[in-house]
Every structure is written in structure tokens, then in C-alpha cells.
Amino acid sequence: MNEFLELEEKIVSVLKTVFDPEIPVNVYDLGLIYNIETTEEGIVNIEMTLTAPSCPAGDFLVEDIQQKVEGIEGVKKANVNIVFEPEWTKDRMSEEAMLELGFL
Numbered sequence: 804m805n806e807f808l809e810l811e812e813k814i815v816s817v818l819k820t821v822f823d824p825e826i827p828v829n830v831y832d833l834g835l836i837y838n839i840e841t842t843e844e845g846i847v848n849i850e851m852t853l854t855a856p857s858c859p860a861g862d863f864l865v866e867d868i869q870q871k872v873e874g875i876e877g878v879k880k881a882n883v884n885i886v887f888e889p890e891w892t893k894d895r896m897s898e899e900a901m902l903e904l905g906f907l
Contacts, residue, residue, distance in 0.1 A: 807841055810841050810847075810875070810877055810878070811839055811841060813875050814839055814841075814847060814849075814872055814875065814878075815831060815839070817871045817872055817874070817875060818830055818831040818836055818849075818868065818871075818872075819831045819832065820871060821864060821867050821868050821871060823854070823858075823860050823864060824860050824863065825860060826854070826904070827903060827904075828896070828899075828900040828903050828904060829900075830851065830864060830868070831897075832896065832897040832899055832900040833854070833895070833896055833897075833900055834891065834893075834894075834895025834896045834897070834900070835851050835852055835853065835854070835864075835891065835895075836849065836850075836851050837850045837851060837852060837886065837889075838850035841878075844879065845877055845878050845879035845880070846878075846879060846880050846881075846882065847872055847878050847880070847881045847882070848882045848884065849868060849872070849881065849882065849883045849884070850884050850886055851864075851868070851883060851884070851885060851886070852885065852886055852887055852890075852891045853885060853887075853891065854891055856887055861885060865883045865885065868881065868883050869881045869882075869883055893906060
């Protein structure tokens with residue numbers, strides 16, 4: 804398997820362990836992760852959003868993601884950039900997340 808795909812798979816697995824304290828679903832299945840880019844130097848750039856611009860857990864989520872992703876072998880640094888465009892909607896959630904939150 805391609806090294807980059809393998810690393811991205813590990814990153815996704817780690818992201819699925821990061822939860823907003825107010826929502827019982829991980830940030831990946833919530834659809835908060837918009838983009839993941841890795842470089843040959845071991846830098847990971849993650850573009851994500853929040854369910855609302857005023858989300859009080861934003862700083863906690865960024866710190867949790869950085870620590871967990873930087874704990875992956877081969878990752879030297881994780882940069883998390885919060886964006887608000889496109890705006891998050893529940894349509895971005897996985898089927899599992901929608902089921903967990905009662906939307907299905």
C-alpha cells in the first residue's frame with residue numbers, strides 16, 4: 804500500500820477517537836474534517852470546521868487533534884486550520900453519526 808495512503812488511514816483512525824465533549828460522535832464522522840494533507844517531511848495539515856462558529860470546544864478539539872496526530876509514527880507536526888466555508892451542515896455527517904444522533 805502507498806505510504807501516504809497508509810499514513811492517511813492512520814490519521815483517520817486517530818481522528819475517530821476525537822470527540823466534541825457535547826456530542827457523542829467523533830469529529831470525522833460528524834463531517835468536521837474537510838481536508839487532510841501530508842508532506843514527505845512528516846507534516847500533516849488538517850482543515851476542519853466546527854458545528855457552530857461559537858463552539859466552546861473549538862480550542863479543545865484543535866489541541867486534542869494535534870496531540871493525537873503528532874503521536875502517529877512518521878508525523879513530525881500537525882497543523883489544524885479551522886475554516887467556516889463551506890458552512891457545516893448535518894448533511895456532512897456519516898450515516899453512523901446520523902443514526903447515533905437520531906437523524907435517521
